[in-house]
Amino acid sequence: MSTRVTVLVGGSLAAALMVTAGCNPPGSTKAANSDTSVAAKSFVAPGAKDEYYLFYSGGHSGQVYVAGLPSMRHISTIPVFAPYPATGYGFDVESKSMMGKFTWGDVHHPGLSQSDGKYDGRWLFVNDNANNRIARIDLRDFKTRQILGPIPNSSGNHGSSFVTENSEYVLVASRFSVPLPKGRYADPSTYKTEYNGMVSGIKVDQKTGEMSVGWQVLTPPFNWDLGSTGKGPSSGWAFWTSYNSEMAHETLEATATQGERDYAAIVNWRAAEQAVKDGKATLMDGVPVIDPAKVPGVIYFLPVPKSPHGIDTDPSGRWIAASGKLQPVTSVFDFEKIQKAIAAKTFDGDVRGIPVIKPEAVLEGEVPVGLGPLHTQYDGKGNAYTSLYVESAVAKWTLPPWTDAQKKDLNTIVIDKIPVHFNIGHLVVGGSDTKEPYGRYLVAMNKLSKGRHVSVGPSQPESSQLIDISGNKMSMLYEAYTEPEPHFAQILKVDTIAPIEVYPKAENTDSNAVWEASQASVTRNGNKVEVKMMAIRSRFVPDKIEARAGDEITIHVTNVEQTTDMIHGLGIIEHDMNVVVDPGETKTVKFKAAKAGVFPFYCTNFCSALHQEMQGYLAVKP
Numbered sequence: 001m002s003t004r005v006t007v008l009v010g011g012s013l014a015a016a017l018m019v020t021a022g023c024n025p026p027g028s029t030k031a032a033n034s035d036t037s038v039a040a041k042s043f044v045a046p047g048a049k050d051e052y053y054l055f056y057s058g059g060h061s062g063q064v065y066v067a068g069l070p071s072m073r074h075i076s077t078i079p080v081f082a083p084y085p086a087t088g089y090g091f092d093v094e095s096k097s098m099m100g101k102f103t104w105g106d107v108h109h110p111g112l113s114q115s116d117g118k119y120d121g122r123w124l125f126v127n128d129n130a131n132n133r134i135a136r137i138d139l140r141d142f143k144t145r146q147i148l149g150p151i152p153n154s155s156g157n158h159g160s161s162f163v164t165e166n167s168e169y170v171l172v173a174s175r176f177s178v179p180l181p182k183g184r185y186a187d188p189s190t191y192k193t194e195y196n197g198m199v200s201g202i203k204v205d206q207k208t209g210e211m212s213v214g215w216q217v218l219t220p221p222f223n224w225d226l227g228s229t230g231k232g233p234s235s236g237w238a239f240w241t242s243y244n245s246e247m248a249h250e251t252l253e254a255t256a257t258q259g260e261r262d263y264a265a266i267v268n269w270r271a272a273e274q275a276v277k278d279g280k281a282t283l284m285d286g287v288p289v290i291d292p293a294k295v296p297g298v299i300y301f302l303p304v305p306k307s308p309h310g311i312d313t314d315p316s317g318r319w320i321a322a323s324g325k326l327q328p329v330t331s332v333f334d335f336e337k338i339q340k341a342i343a344a345k346t347f348d349g350d351v352r353g354i355p356v357i358k359p360e361a362v363l364e365g366e367v368p369v370g371l372g373p374l375h376t377q378y379d380g381k382g383n384a385y386t387s388l389y390v391e392s393a394v395a396k397w398t399l400p401p402w403t404d405a406q407k408k409d410l411n412t413i414v415i416d417k418i419p420v421h422f423n424i425g426h427l428v429v430g431g432s433d434t435k436e437p438y439g440r441y442l443v444a445m446n447k448l449s450k451g452r453h454v455s456v457g458p459s460q461p462e463s464s465q466l467i468d469i470s471g472n473k474m475s476m477l478y479e480a481y482t483e484p485e486p487h488f489a490q491i492l493k494v495d496t497i498a499p500i501e502v503y504p505k506a507e508n509t510d511s512n513a514v515w516e517a518s519q520a521s522v523t524r525n526g527n528k529v530e531v532k533m534m535a536i537r538s539r540f541v542p543d544k545i546e547a548r549a550g551d552e553i554t555i556h557v558t559n560v561e562q563t564t565d566m567i568h569g570l571g572i573i574e575h576d577m578n579v580v581v582d583p584g585e586t587k588t589v590k591f592k593a594a595k596a597g598v599f600p601f602y603c604t605n606f607c608s609a610l611h612q613e614m615q616g617y618l619a620v621k622p
């Protein structure tokens, strides 16, 4: 077994990163493949439907985008952490209160709910790196239904959303360390002693999907990065990588890349759950925190190549790949050996009471995948695919078990490589994080598009490329442009779910809903005006609301339609207000009639031939 460690000098790699990111002049691109027969492979005829959903993160747009595969057509935007006038999200009382005081988020890693290690189509979880939150989207109606957070004691929720085999937990790790509990001041120069990181298990109620903090494990102030959950032999375990084992607090580019290795966390989440049940956790900011120095068996450290950006469990649950982006190799660890090492205490000391597993005892091999390896995905047929940021490529390699000849020269297991444009971050293979991946398609999420499209000025989109992985060789099929910034995605077979297209009237429990014109009303109580409004093709009832300047106005608007795609919107002139109501839905908006005048309102979502006539007046007396 090879335990060779190939190290690039930090400085020269930093130079390589810069050169690579800057060396492709605008407009220098050629079509990757001018063979038009390739187009047929991603062609979905007008009116025909895609086979897969692609849920991709909208980064600092705060949203989740839905595209179809293989067409790569954008179908829908699911607003999560930022207002979105197109669906009225962030304007009505309920979504506003869910968003709290924030108007944006930084969505990185969507995670589909699982049952028995397979996608079950119930929920999609997404993280907010910026404000330490996690959201749940219900796939029954593709709507955000809960935003949890800011999560106590966790800062920079980058290392999520990683869902356990039966959606018991969505796992979260802190990218940044801060003095804990939050609100405590300690100068950054005291970083090593006063700051802490945290990994957290967000418990998911299996009936409702409601999330709450189940447990947290205190860690040294490393910067936790991406992770994955176990299955099969690694069932009940979770993995994250970290950078900054140096525990530096300034100029991290240089100071956090000194050591040859950083640590991965190997967390026994069932043991964490049990420790909380046994009363071994301490409450901090209202949630149970486990100090691993006092509760052994919950967390272990494993040294991995320096500055890694993720660790990925294969579909069997035995092989775990971690790539150090400053080393041109992907390390493959054997979870069965990890368990043996833990049982035999094959440790190399500890860091603050957390045992450090000897890497040579659990390493299966270091695969020379190429420059700047980041993330690895699996097709369920024994192949792994690693994104290479510096090389702008995807490498395909063979998972263990390897033959003796292969072990002697691991170059032989890197079986294909395909260029992508440009500087790939994440990549996704459908179902890679389940025990039964779909294989077939890989989507490369590239950080830069660099003028491969008609010029749109300096604010350029990202590019995502669709790669066919059904054969021995990867083949480039299609390229689409996406809003900033797809960090990760999930692929789901369309036939796994059957979303509703109308909210059934019988399920509407809103006591302010009105279903007939005769029920509609305007009621005054002091300076409060309450309106129960009905929207139907092609009118609002009432279409006149009388108020006085300074009144507080509440409008409950019910879209009484029970027909697919019959959506109405209510926009009020000069009131920064647009609520959009789906068929069978009731939404409530509250605002102040601040000034006198007559303010027309109108239907903002095209609904019928007489849509233009669907209007009314908010008449505000002085």
Ligand SMILES: [Cu+2]
Pocket: 536, 537, 538, 567, 568, 569, 603, 604, 605, 606, 607, 608, 611, 614
């Ligand atoms: Cu309308």
